[in-house]
Amino acid sequence: MRDDPRLPSSPGFWRSPLRGPWFTSVLGLVLLVGVTVLFVTGLVSYAAYNPGLSRVNDTTPDKGLLGFYLFAWPTGPVWLYRFTQGLHVTLGITLIPVLLAKLWSVVPRLFALPPARSLAHALERVSLLLLVGGGLFEFTTGVLNVQLDYVFPGSFYPLHFYGAWVFFAAFLAHAALKAPKAVRTVRRRMRDEGEPCEDGGESAGAGRVDDGGLVEGGLVSPDPGPPTVSRRGALWLVGGGSLALFVTTVGQSLGGPLRRTALLAPHGGSDPGSGPNAFQINKTAAYAGVRAKDTGEEVWRLVVVGPAGTRRLSRAELLRLPQYSSSLPIACVEGWSTADQWWRGVRLRDLAALAGFDGEPPDLFVESLQRHGAFRRGALRANQVADPRSLLALRVNGEDLSPDHGYPARIIVPAAPGVLCTKWVARLTFGDL
Numbered sequence: 001m002r003d004d005p006r007l008p009s010s011p012g013f014w015r016s017p018l019r020g021p022w023f024t025s026v027l028g029l030v031l032l033v034g035v036t037v038l039f040v041t042g043l044v045s046y047a048a049y050n051p052g053l054s055r056v057n058d059t060t061p062d063k064g065l066l067g068f069y070l071f072a073w074p075t076g077p078v079w080l081y082r083f084t085q086g087l088h089v090t091l092g093i094t095l096i097p098v099l100l101a102k103l104w105s106v107v108p109r110l111f112a113l114p115p116a117r118s119l120a121h122a123l124e125r126v127s128l129l130l131l132v133g134g135g136l137f138e139f140t141t142g143v144l145n146v147q148l149d150y151v152f153p154g155s156f157y158p159l160h161f162y163g164a165w166v167f168f169a170a171f172l173a174h175a176a177l178k179a180p181k182a183v184r185t186v187r188r189r190m191r192d193e194g195e196p197c198e199d200g201g202e203s204a205g206a207g208r209v210d211d212g213g214l215v216e217g218g219l220v221s222p223d224p225g226p227p228t229v230s231r232r233g234a235l236w237l238v239g240g241g242s243l244a245l246f247v248t249t250v251g252q253s254l255g256g257p258l259r260r261t262a263l264l265a266p267h268g269g270s271d272p273g274s275g276p277n278a279f280q281i282n283k284t285a286a287y288a289g290v291r292a293k294d295t296g297e298e299v300w301r302l303v304v305v306g307p308a309g310t311r312r313l314s315r316a317e318l319l320r321l322p323q324y325s326s327s328l329p330i331a332c333v334e335g336w337s338t339a340d341q342w343w344r345g346v347r348l349r350d351l352a353a354l355a356g357f358d359g360e361p362p363d364l365f366v367e368s369l370q371r372h373g374a375f376r377r378g379a380l381r382a383n384q385v386a387d388p389r390s391l392l393a394l395r396v397n398g399e400d401l402s403p404d405h406g407y408p409a410r411i412i413v414p415a416a417p418g419v420l421c422t423k424w425v426a427r428l429t430f431g432d433l
Contacts, residue, residue, distance in 0.1 A: 005223075006109040017224035019105050023231045023258045024219060025182035027102040027238070032175055034095045035135075041088035045333065046161065048073045048417050050080050053363065054379030057420075059157035066165055076388040078340075078414040082331035085417070086253030089335025093249045093264065094141050097241035099135055101234070108219065125391045127173040134167025146265070146334045183184050252336035265336055276397030277405050279338045280330070282418060285403040289371030290424045295408050302392075302409060306355025306430040315408045318394060321346045321354075326389040332418040343392040343412045348385045355430040361385040362431050366411055369424040378420045380413060385430075392425065 005012035051058040052070050060067075074080065107130065116122035138160065145156050146237065229237070251262035285291075301312040325344045331337035352361035364380045384390055390413045394401065401407040406423030413421055 008108075009113045011108065011221060012223050013111075013220045014108040015223060015225040017221065018229070019108070020220050020231065021181075021185045022100065022279075023234065026179060026235060027105060028182045029186065030098050030177060030222075031095065031102055034091060034098070035168070035171055036291075038048075038088060038092055039164060039171075039298055041084050041091075042160075042164055043069060044084050044089060045081075045417075046361055047223055048084075048415075049073055049420070050379060050381055051372045053381055054365065056377045057379050059155070060157075060161045063161065064245050066161075072383060073416070075384055075390070075414045075416075078328055078389070081417055082253065082329050082337040082417040085331055085333060086250075086335055086337060087268045089142070089146055089148050089265075090246065090250045090253055092139065093128070093146070094242045094246040096139060096143075096245060097238045099139060101134060101216040101238045103135070106219065113241055124174075124177060127170045127177075130166060130170035131174050134163060134170055137163050138167050147361055162226040185296070249335070255337065255339045262336075276399040277402035279341060280336060281404050282332055283373055285407075285424070288368075288424065290369050290403070292403070294369050295403070295424065297408075300408050300426075302425065303427040304351055304355050304430075305428065306352070307356060308354070308356030311354065315394065317407065318346055318392070322350060323390060323394075324388070326391055326412065326414070328389065328412055328414050330412075330418045330421060343393040344369075344395040345391040345409065345412075347388060348380075348389065348390045348392060348411075348413075351392060351428060352385055352430050357430060365429040366422045366425060367427040367429075368422050375419040375422070378422050380411070380416075382419065384413050386417065387414060392428075 007013060016218035019300060046060070047070050049057050050073055051060065051063075051067065055061065106128075110132070116125060141156060141160050141163065145160070245264065247261055248264040250260060251258035251260065297315060301314055304311045304313060304317060323344055324347050325342060327340045327342050329338050329340050348364065349361045352364070361382055362385070363382050364385045365377070366380065367377050370376045380390075391411075392409050393406070393412045394409055396405060401410060406425070409425045410423040411421045411425060
């Protein structure tokens, strides 16, 4: 039954002449670099949330030893999070054709019988299953979070976080086993300077002999079908698909005219509307449940808490305090970001002094009027509060904040994720969190 060509466990079932060690090796080496960058930028993104600072920032509270690398997130350069998260999301989407092509190229191995020929082979098969399952899970949940504001059951953050560690552990094990063979295969092809044969076979006889284990498992069909494209042509097709996804995604991270090309990124197209407040938002005041009667001049007061006691400041009183300006972008976990906007308001370090901290300012706990959605509260580290560019912003680009941009006041901090730049601020508590 194993050799029945009607069954996927038979090498004869998989007849595409494109499959072979060289094709699989090239795709694997691209993923080796790309997935490593994805994993590192993903960990960096998690560190940017300052999860060790406050429980409200910790989207994965049971991470245990997996949080060993966490560090205090810096405030410079101001475009830091815009770059790292933009790279993470754009690269992840760009690699989708490469991942799918790689999985297609090795799919015969998933059905190979017997399931395990030895303990080492069994471990390799387990790592392969974790690699395939983890890869599909991570890319799927990531795309859903970017495109659809996440519709996967369960919280995106812990699922994506733990899934990343499982996937990358399997990826490292697989890379340790296969990367040296893949490099040798590609080098041999370059040395032989051979083009794919018309029948789709590998040059220099690859595919007819055991190529360090790459052929083993049925990568090359014993009865290939007629070729319709060369292996290099197939790689060009995969590369073209990745390039198309890159062009239709990267604009929301780079901004400017390229924003119009970001058809696959959230908030795609040109900047919304016109005027000083015409730049991207993640949630409106209506969505957050912030009503006009809550933000009116006669009603709204900013509560500032610290060693000096509790103070309640109206917006007019805040405007009478020394005003400072900062040119800063907003960058979101979904990969989109704004161009630099000109914010004006009261420095957070000055509000800390008003709360009773005359020296270096402490950590800060921020609470919003927001009623619906995540991140109604957030915590900032002392270095973020101390940065002179960190503001309680009252105006942007020369005008008052619009309701959707956080009127009557919002936080703006250099290099911080957008969710920590809390809108519709109601209360600031300086000191131990």
